[in-house]
Amino acid sequence: MNTIFFNAHHSPIGSFSTLTLGYRGASGGMAIGLSQPADKSFYLGMQNSDESYTAFPFFETGEDERLRYDAEHFEADHSEGIRTYKEINRTFRLCTDTWIAGNMEAVIYSQVESIGDPAVTPREEMKKVLVPGVLMELTVDNTGCDKSRRAFLGYEGVDSYFSLTGVTEEHHRLTGIAQGGRIGIYTDDDSVLPGAGFSAEQILSETDYDNLVNAGGNTALLLMEVLPNTKKTYRFALCFYHEGRATTGMDTKYYYTTLFEDITEVAAYSLRHFDEYKARCLNSNVLQGGSLSPDQSFMLAHAIRSYYGSTQFLIAGDEPVWVVNEGEYRMMNTLDLTADHLFYELRLNPWTVKNTLQWYLDRYSYTDTVRFPGEEQEYPGGLTFAHDMGVANVFAAGGHSSYEKAGLTGCFSYMSHEQLVNWLLCALAYGTHTGDTDWLMKHADTLEQCLFSMINRDHPEEGRRNGIMGLDTVRTKGGAEITTYDSLDISLGQARNNLYLAGKSWAAYVGLAEFFAALGKTELSDKAEKQALLCAKTICSAYHDEGYLPAVMENGNRSKIIPAIEGLVFPFVMGHRESVSEEGPYGFYIKTLKRHFLNVLKKGECLFENGGWKISSTSNNSWLSKIYLCQFVAREILGIHTCGTKEEADKIHAAWLLDSENAYWCFSDQMISGKAAASKYYPRGVTGILWTLEN
């Protein structure tokens, strides 16, 4: 790794909260529900033998706030400054983040565990996984030193309403520093003393501890006096609690509020179960291990952490609502992301897929009519789904997303076809993968409606259908639908006749054909299969003399795109291995995709000069989550193992995340020539979980 100073999430599962830490300066901090790092100071340090203090470099020294009280006389004592460690070691894994410097070692534990289906899981199990806290073990080595030395851990508050204060909690016998009962750090070690004030420097320079007890300010520290020639380990719980209304539009609260009364209960529980939590973390680290290379391990751990930083498990009345917020944009359960998160959730929490699909069906679906481009005539469309469920903790009105707008042909336009396909792929993958055929059966009518909705978007006349999207939803009001690749150029942005979307449409038709066949609904199965074949043939017939499939199959488009192969992942995950085999019924299609891929994965086309993947030959905007997915497809499904599909590329992709500016944003998805340009602080990189399925 080029740098160890990258921000990473340390997030309790489903709490949309985070300790973001790792980038230098006041660049991280503890926060709930934000779209970016809190940009606050986090303090972890210790006294030197000369009474001065040194800390990890996660803070900035601002103007002394005492000046505001005594403007005429106050002069800051600059000798109070805290130095920073020069030699620092970090070991970053999925569930542990270990920092070593000077005489300190801090391990931050954040668990990665499956959440049981809330309908059937005992409360105690739910508490274990959903407790909104992460843990820290801090070892201070004062051996070889003849006097006691002070260590400290604390933070600058992000809340503009409540001040940050020391807390002594009688009932659970806890000591802590907390802000408004929302964010706090607690310990059950009563030798640790809390202190609050205007700044860490002021707190540390205070010689009379009594002066810190009742102070309120925007910074607080937990102070530890480590005895001479002693090595001691302290344990802390870093806790979050958002009481009351978590969202508007639809009123919900955090699911954990049904399990824990308040933040001190969270802290007490966390500390009481420290050993088990720690053991689970050490155990789960293996998820990133196995056959993965160090670069893959790093990227996957980083991506999963960013995923959890965006997860928000809510309850609306009695109904659980699983939400993944869209990173810096905070759109809720963006359906094109759900289709990428699918692989991770099927591994960890399959019931969340069902939960999201059901909410889409019940509240965020709609039925439209469709039009040919440039024409006014409306034709039947059908059932489809909104782009998202709302934004920034506000649920959108039923049937509408917060994102989609009419009259556009680019970013912010409708994604009706893309989301129809995404819902279908998730539903079919969920049913086949989990064996929850009951659920799928129950929605057989819905799947039938979806099939006809897809067909209607192909062509109103049966004889003129080609298996791919030809009409836009009337909701665009004469604009054009787009795909999830909303910020790319036309090669991936336009939905109609788009190669990427055609590939996913083919996968949906394949899945539908298999589903209806298994159900004995032969007519429907045949219909779907016919569309799948039409689709595959249309794609293959577009194959260009120069050896590639054009990204948009019209108007002589010459863009080359990697995500041509993206759709293959879905039949694979559904278990329809025949469909993705060169020897199977779609062998001609698979072989064409393989040829396309081998031809475009080269420098000047779909590789940057340094070997990083460029998802479109005509755009510098490359998306890591999609690269990860297509790497899996290329290697595991198409069996392509060139140097371009392996370590060489991973090294570049990891370096993108660790770039000196990008590293601030935890995991970011959209990289324009390697610079995080959009989709920062983003959950989507969990597509990398597919790597762990590779042989």
Add this chain to the structure above:
Amino acid sequence: MNTIFFNAHHSPIGSFSTLTLGYRGASGGMAIGLSQPADKSFYLGMQNSDESYTAFPFFETGEDERLRYDAEHFEADHSEGIRTYKEINRTFRLCTDTWIAGNMEAVIYSQVESIGDPAVTPREEMKKVLVPGVLMELTVDNTGCDKSRRAFLGYEGVDSYFSLTGVTEEHHRLTGIAQGGRIGIYTDDDSVLPGAGFSAEQILSETDYDNLVNAGGNTALLLMEVLPNTKKTYRFALCFYHEGRATTGMDTKYYYTTLFEDITEVAAYSLRHFDEYKARCLNSNVLQGGSLSPDQSFMLAHAIRSYYGSTQFLIAGDEPVWVVNEGEYRMMNTLDLTADHLFYELRLNPWTVKNTLQWYLDRYSYTDTVRFPGEEQEYPGGLTFAHDMGVANVFAAGGHSSYEKAGLTGCFSYMSHEQLVNWLLCALAYGTHTGDTDWLMKHADTLEQCLFSMINRDHPEEGRRNGIMGLDTVRTKGGAEITTYDSLDISLGQARNNLYLAGKSWAAYVGLAEFFAALGKTELSDKAEKQALLCAKTICSAYHDEGYLPAVMENGNRSKIIPAIEGLVFPFVMGHRESVSEEGPYGFYIKTLKRHFLNVLKKGECLFENGGWKISSTSNNSWLSKIYLCQFVAREILGIHTCGTKEEADKIHAAWLLDSENAYWCFSDQMISGKAAASKYYPRGVTGILWTLEN
């Protein structure tokens, strides 16, 4: 007035919330519980005949947020910019703030009403006064224009958790824009359409209204289509609602949450009672009228608005808690401010004085011992009171303030004597002024304890007492107590032998003597009277040959201070007019103070060169709230009517508030050579209410 562009609070009573508006730029906005203006944009404007838009200058145009979604392609259309009105007229009064420009007139109504004692006041009365909303009447004149034109009102959100969206509320038939159910603007005019987005420019340039309905962003506008040749008046409620926990340390909620279910109920109630609210506002404007000069009227209105911006009416279990937050510092019910707010509260809400005194007695009092400076020997002290009840919505532990620290001799040291005197003065003034002698009687023992506590702080030996403070509380741990003038130099900062504090001590002794006399407790009355006489004599004996009383009556101090006369206001308010008369038992003292005052109120001493009051000859830090109070004492009690005590000074003081930088901070108290240096966004200026008592 030099400028009309000064920020002012528009705050519902007791809700610690505000629309801060008036300073140019994104410098105000709607917020709950902040220590400063929210620095957000507020939009109020209208379409021009050429389709462009012009608005009042309360916004800034940031980077276009769409860039974050489409980094490679998005280009801002700078023609979308909103212009600002050049000719603007403002009429600023206590309860109305009227802005006129172009074809728009906006009146913001914020009521100033007495709050009934919650123990006995009907719920409907409480709702009327405590509804957490302010109102706006917006008149748009489109007469003489042949096409319809659009007007808009909206704001940029301050909440980092919830997005700001349009709201259509079925039950009450309201339309609005709101963020998280916490802050919103509502109307019952269903021709008004809400729209949300990334910026006002984007919302206004959107040609398809449907695209604004489901969007979420950080800016929202209410859009009005004013028909050709039409003049129309719209009505809006600007509402606030903080649900759940309002404070920690001691758990409370806002009192209004017991009266209104949520923000839409607040909005519906406000709009339903618009006429009555408006009538009350027009009626209450008279409070600043009468005999006041325009400068006085402006300062008093401005100060009262800032006062309400800091008020927070809470309920802890079933117990009401009236809190005045200390402006930018947000310390809660700082007792030295309570003694200045006293005059305002006795006029408007006397029960709040009792409420605050009772909470101090029950939770924020303590008993100490005292020491002579530089000595270790401890002597009995007695009952006294903490400086405050906590800070920034966190109540401090019982018996402690958030402010006071040990080991200091300046800012942040203890104020034990000052607060003892303040509690006593408030208690005695409350009892005598309201006639609530029951309450005072009930606390006769407490008052006795306070008397002995004061005496003990004079000198442990009866024969060596001089009526003024000689010993510091042991809590200072060898430091020295200070006064409310914590950031001034020694002339007003040191408590021991301080002329200002001696004057207030004298007032407390006078009040105690009268109280115990009325109670028939002659011995106690005599004791208090003896101390009052000793105090007055000690002060007079310090009179310097050069014609002034030194600020600190020791070590040859030569500072001259205006607040020598401050204490006189209390016996006056208690109705003990004899005590402050030149012909009364303390005539010698009154005459000395008058001579002192006449001699020091001159340029080079206690007047700045421009005629503004300088409360200490040795500091440039002058406090408006204290100036207002001492102006009243000088004119009404001492009968001094020179040009220095009148219009000439008021003109300067008003100019301080309107200074181009100071004007951002609403009312600020501490002015260093006319520049707001500390105590900004401050409630204390309501001492100006005393002016309305002048004949």
